[in-house]
Amino acid sequence: MAQGLPKSGWWMLILGLALAIGGAMLASRIQTTGGIEVRDIRFQGTGGKTMSALLYVPSTATATSKAPGILAVHGYINSRETQDGFAIEFARRGYVVLALDQTGHGYSDGPAFANGFGGPDGLVHLRSLSMVDPNNIGLEGHSMGGWTVLAAAAAYPDDYKAIVLEGSSTGAPYAREGSPSWPRNLGLVYSQYDEFSKLMWGVDKARDIGDSAKLKTVFGTSERIVPRKLYGSIANGTARILATPAVTHPGDHISPEAIARAIDWFSVTLKGGTPIPSANQIWYWKEAGTALGLIGFVMVVLAVFDLLVRLPAFAAMRGPVEPGVEARDGGWWRALLLTAFLPAITFFPVFVAVFLLVQPNPILPQTVTTQITLWGLVGAGISWLIGRKMVSGRQSDWGQSITAALLSVAAGYALLFAVDRAFHTDFRLWIIAVKLPSATQLAIAAIYVVPLTIGFLASVKTLVERLTVQGDGWVAQYGWAKLALSLGFVVMLLLDYGVFFVTGQLPTALDPLSTVIALQFPVVLATVAVIAIFTWRRTGSYRPGALISGLLVTLYVVAGTATQGW
Helix, strand or coil: CCCCCCCCHHHHHHHHHHHHHHHHHHHHHHHCHHHCEEEEEEEECHHHCEEEEEEEECCCCCCCCCEEEEEEECCCCCCHHHHHHHHHHHHHCCCEEEEECCCCCCCCCCCCCHHHHHHHHHHHHHHHCCCEEEEEEEEEEECHHHHHHHHHHHHCCCCCCEEEEECCCCCCCCCCCCECCECCCEEEECCCECCCHHHHHCCCCHHHHHHCHHHHHHHCCCCCCCCCCCECCCCCCCCEEEECCCCECHHHHHCHHHHHHHHHHHHHHCCCCCCCCCCCCCHHHHHHHHHHHHHHHHHHHHHHHHHHCCCHHHHHHCCCCCCCECCCCHHHHHHHHHHHHHHHHHHHHHHHHHHHHCCCCCCCCCHHHHHHHHHHHHHHHHHHHHHCCCCCCCCCCHHHHHHHHHHHHHHHHHHHHHHHHHHCCCEEECCEEECCCCHHHHHHHHHHHHHHHHHHHHHHHHHHHHCCECCCCHHHHHHHHHHHHHHHHHHHHHHHHHHHHHHCCCCCCCCHHHHHHHCCHHHHHHHHHHHHHHHHHHHCCCHHHHHHHHHHHHHHHHHHCCCCCC
16 A cells, blocks of 8 residues: 555545535525426527527416516536526526527537527527517527527517627627617626627727727717616617626626626516515525535545555555655756746647637537647646656556546546436536536547646646655645646736736737636646645556546536537
């Protein structure tokens, strides 16, 4: 048995299961409060494409007592669950909510951007439901989800009464140009720190949206637009209103004010529903429940690995735990800084290069996954150049390491499968979400898993062989590892958003999408560090942690992004 191997597997497994199942029960209780039923549905869209959605049905909505309906749609590289805050609060107020997966996202057939992002099909399906009043429909979408519901409004201009755009816009690049009469009864929620203001409304600073010439055209005025002031007429369908919460673009998802403004708009533009004050919100308890589930998921994966390495069948994996260096000398500090900051430094160049030079295709069908994979391989190459003179000690058996990694990750996803079937929830915190992959996504994951894992083999090898220090206890080992892998992104994002919040101008505005994607990396990389140290302390090898990380991150990214080229 590896030196210092604690007998923690069973306790960890029990606690992980308790967190995951308890969190799922809390999440389910919140999203079904007041007798709301949540259904995981599929329906056929244009061209025979299978569309996916979560349907929220209040107990008051029946075939004989029809309720107003709302089509709610997530943004690019998200999924239907991202709209939970809005969907839960709409459903609590008596609206039937269809939270749609856009085409090429979640469990809807691809490619992304097809069929008006799936918006027209979603509207048709919502209006066909027996418990929905087809003459009392609202549309709500965040970011590219706004373009999705605008596509629905353009295709069926008489089939909805009001629309809320969250961090989105009319017009270029993907929507019909807006006017004082289209879309009907527009509520625009555009945050003061939205990263996409130049793309959406042609202003460098989101807080200056009231001066946007494009928006003035939509509002039918030449004056600066005043937030919370009603323009036009609800009765005539020309009403417009602007709200500007003090959050970022992805912050709309977890902003009580952003959600409240959507509630307020539908309360005056749609008929029916339950008059609950917009400040009365409970969705954040579901967020807390799925966040507990996310922690429990990681704990279960690690606990199963811990139990496996104790078995005779995996005895060849176990070896002495030998820290890589004797002390934190100059070489150690240089290795720490390179490990921490080179990934952050290479992030934007690699992401921009892939976006400009690599078109999605059947071999590389997901742009974001291709970006992350190439970025990981660039990091692997740099790690090899820096540490090519290192001589690795004894390492765990490849066959057993791969088998243990597969079984450990499979245990986590088996838990996710059970939670999904029992409660219709996944494991998530804000934009960080572990979702069950579809059959198509599993096939796509097979394309990316090997190169992405190569990247983790290099980074985890550097972590345990160059940055573990003799005499450190477990607290120091975990702490330094998390610092080494996440510090660069933490510093980069603090500088980026610090300037953004002070000046209103995002330094990385040239590539705002990659900026938003980078928000996940401090948490994801810190989790990789925990996995690396946990498995190294039980085997004396970097291989198992790198393999588990490669599998988990591949599945995490593939199931959570858009498929363009499949």
